[in-house]
Amino acid sequence: MHILDNLMLMFEFWIQTNWYVAFAMSLVTNLAVYFAFGYLISTITQRITKNNWLGEYIDKRPFKNGQQTSEIKNGITACVMFSLVSLLARELFVGVIPLSITQLLIEVSVFTLFYETYSYFVHKLLHTKQFRKPHSVHHYSVRTTPWSAYSVHPIEALLIGMSAPLFMLIFPVHLSVIFAFHILGVVFTLLIHSNLKLNSSNIFCQLFNRYTRSHTAHHSIGNVNFGFINSFWDLCFKTKYIESRVV
Structure with a gap:
């Protein structure tokens, strides 16, 4: 309860303080999550792939x-x-916090649907002629690492970040839900850029490998797998990758 109370106090302070203090708090939080999880995932990936026993890199080309x-x-x-x-x-x-489990589930479900749709079509937009140059910053990393996750042009970072405010304009949502989605989204994005394939057949490893192989294919091939957490829109628009084409 003390942790929850402290989080509530921090949220309340962030809401009420001056914009530049709120910006500084957000920046410290974003950097802390980015570096902590980026370092953790990078370190674990290096150890897992050291002898190719627990896992291996999907794309083994040298880094630029x-x-x-x-x-x-x-x-x-x-x-x-x-x-x-x-x-x-x-x-x-x-x-700040949903008043009931039902409200929480509704907000999580609707935002998940919104973000999957938003991210797919924004990602497709970034592959058009008009946005190809800014998006090339991200695709400079052909063989990806966790640090590749947010190696993007400021325009692309803005488009990624605007998903929550745009959603909040059309659907009432609590701040803690958006905050949780953002943190989980950062961690998930770092993971799918890890270029790691786990050598195990259990359900968790199969799911993990599906995501990492899918996004590695996107960086390798370019015009496939625009979705974030599922292949619904890729299947609809026939942009789902053919696994045999993956490096």
């Missing part, structure tokens, strides 16, 4: 010169953009 340094610099810029956009959420939320 200075790739990781460039990725981390771009990731920091993305965190700045996410923190700026978060200030809009201070004006649009309907409360």
Whole structure:
């Protein structure tokens, strides 16, 4: 209960404080999550693939010169953009915590549907001629690492970050739900860029491999697998990858 109470106090302070203090709090949070989980996933991936016993890299091509340094610099810029956009959420939320489990489930379900649709069509948009140059920042990382996850142009970071405020304009949602989705989304995005295939047949490993292989295919091939958490829109628009084409 103390942890929940402290989180509530932090949310209340963030809502009521000056915008530049709120921005600083958001930036520290984004950077902390990005670096903590990026380092953790990178370290675990390196150890798992050391002897190819527990897992192996999907794409084994060498990294480009200075790739990781460039990725981390771009990731920091993305965190700045996410923190700026978060200030809009201070004006649009309907409360801090949902009043019931039913309300929580409704908000989670509707936002999940919204984000999957939003992310697919924004991702498709980024592959059009008009946005190809900004999106090329992300596709510079052909062989991905967790740090590749937010190695994006500021325009792309803005589009990613705007998903929550746009949703909040059309559907009442509580701040804690948006915050939780953002943190989980960051971690999930880091994971699917890990380029890791686990050598196990259990259900968890199969699910993990499906996501990492799917996104590795996107970076390898380019015009497939635009979806974030499922293949619904990829199947509808015939952009789901053919596994045999994956490197």
